[in-house]
């Protein structure tokens with residue numbers, strides 16, 4: 061098994077945190093996104109989507125997408141459960157994870173990539189080139205603000221995003237909140253539940269990655 065990572069990128073950090081929570085050892089190869097290594101033929105042949113994270117299995121199968129990779133690792137290493145302990149929890153983890161990706165991660169990503177000089181011509185992740193659209197900068201920020209407000213409401217009555225256990229949904233949200241620093245969007249003072257949760261999940265050893 062080989063994990064294609066990029067130490068400075070948020071999406072593979074989701075898998076790094078997951079692996080650290082599981083306490084497993086997975087060999088890692090760094091992909092230099094800044095210098096476009098993900099667009100070169102060698103990596104493109106592994107993952108035609110040209111994104112990290114990716115996980116190459118011993119039979120040559122390559123899995124991409126954080127959620128797919130983590131679902132596979134959960135099946136191999138069920139303890140501790142990070143994808144939900146019951147059918148309902150498993151569904152809730154998927155529901156919240158999708159919501160966080162659609163609102164928070166997309167919002168922060170759009171706001172950052174459509175503004176940063178480093179992403180001129182690379183406004184969308186992946187194999188194709190897309191121009192920046194300046195109007196998406198404030199729209200993405202607004203999406204991220206709403207994401208934080210909605211999550212704060214959820215965390216008012218839940219220790220973690222899905223009840224009383226740390227899951228993949230918390231990992232995706234943690235990475236999103238930390239990435240929001242790139243667009244200078246801190247947790248608003250009014251979001252006290254979100255702040256309590258963020259302090260708690262950031263203190264886990266896995267979050268240091």
Ligand SMILES: N[C@@H](CCC(=O)N[C@@H](CS)C(=O)NCC(=O)O)C(=O)O
Nearest residue numbers: 069070071111112113125126185186
């Ligand atoms: N939904 C995907 C997102 C993957 C993704 O966008 N990864 C970024 C790094 S955070 C990437 O590979 N970027 C390459 C690029 O900028 O073209 C996942 O979670 O696996």
